[in-house]
Amino acid sequence: MQRYVIRRILTLIPTLLFASAIVFVTVRLIPGSVIDLMLSQNESGAAKVSRQSLEAALGFDRPVYVQYLQWIGGILFHGDLGTSLWQRTPVSEQILQRLPVTFELGLLAMAVALTLAIPIGVGSAMRQDTAVDYITRSFSILMLAIPGFWLGTLVIVFPSIWWGWSPEIKYTPFLEHPGRNLAQMIIPAVILGFGLSAITMRMTRTMMLEVLRQDYVRTAYAKGLARRTVIVRHALRNALIPVVTLIGLQAPVLIGGAVIMEQIFVIPGMGLLLLEAVNSRDYPVITGVFLVVGVAVVAINLLVDLSYGLLDPKVRHQ
């Protein structure tokens, strides 16, 4: 197990290096655009800034590799993601404020998804090719096709027209008033969770079908174990291993969806921070959010892989 953990952590180094390069290249190296856009925005404003001073301020006047090394060095040794161009506060500070909000939304969405997907997936597999199975399968594909932003829009518009009810738009932090916070977060979490549950449901069903045909399940039945014990202890435990991997793979989808939900329901998380930064062309913030999202996904996948080691004894012994 120890060797597995070490090997897995070592493979992170090239991945993170590439991820940082992707962020750097995407935001910094697209020819001149950042500077041009900032200058064009400044022309209409009161403060006129010269191209040279702007380039110097952003460090664009130095060679590319120096820019990259300085940027990555600042992050690694000082946790310095730069300073917001307009608000003049450290980007890391802004991100630290917003990260827990998105994290909570993602966690709630994941909880909704798993609560729906696992029982329905198992039930669907146990009644293969019956009406229940067909309905749940069609439903799951439909959930995959319905865009979250449409569902969110419908939730905002129709209850308001019919019952005069609309979701709270003033965000309450969890620590300030947990009840009010959860009441506000649960709707976007359910919408996000629905989309995620569709894929998880399909995976749970497929894996259950495969596992239920295994010899050890037949043996468990032959020993005279109760159906419930066979399903929960023998089948589900094995079927869930690939489902856990799927959760890791879904992390980017979840974060992408969170951006949209935060915008619709005005939740001040990372997504809203990114959208605000894009609208005000605050490139250090854009770069910071972009990098943190990538690193967060890598970290989630690391945790998933490590839990794989805990769940699957075969991985532990390899």
Add this chain to the structure above:
Amino acid sequence: MSDIALAPPARAPSWEFLTRLVRDKPLGAICGVVCVLFLLCGVFADVLAPYGFNQISPLNRLKPPSWAFPFGTDNLGRDMLSRCIYGARMSVIIGFSAAALATAVSVTIGVLCAWLGGWFDMLVQRFVDAWMSFPELIVLIVVVSVLGPGMGQIIVVLGLALGIAGSRIIRGAVLSVRQTMYVHAAQSIGAKSRRIVWRHLLPNVMAPVIVLFTNRVGTAILAESGLSFLGFGVPPPAPTWGAMLSGSGRAYMYQGPWLALAPGLCLTIVVFAISMFGDALRDLLDPRMRGSR
């Protein structure tokens, strides 16, 4: 040697394939028809749409659905049906172009990695790992924030983003074909790499390539609509389904709730049909998946 003579032709005639699709996957076949209708809608939008997509008519502001305006009108009196039909055109153009580019990128990276192997494969795969850590929507938002919005940017970025991620699937498929006897046979008679790749590898990974393409059309349409919804898509007045659900349309939805229905329904039906049709194709094209559900 008689086995070779008796082997069935490598490609089944397309008529036979269609019959199998209708017989074995009726829902997939219906969804295939919906996909074709969607494609035709996009191509013949000028002919099909009763009004122009930006034909403003102040007298007909926020009219509910009627015979004259089956999907109602928006806050500027523009016909929602016509806007939805032109929206299909935008989705067809972006969906198919981005999916074509994505598939080309996936095949190029996948084949090169699987065929060359070694350090090249190792390095490229770590890059793919890193790339897959970024949500497509966030990559799109960041790139559009630097380049400015526009259809070209969206197609190229979506094509690259989806293509790099999808290369894993093609790489896996090529790796398994690489181990087959006919590739070893071709190698042992001294065939050149290029010939093996073109004549032996590529034709035999066409099934996953076609399935990947179908899947990518749906993903690209959804991603583009999400981006348009956030206001970073193709600039107005271009009628994209995502943009119709946000922006000024959003403010008038309380007075005209039909504004919230039509574009979302179009999007859901098209994405549902593409993904069901893609599943049916996968089951029919991939012998290993046949019979699995």
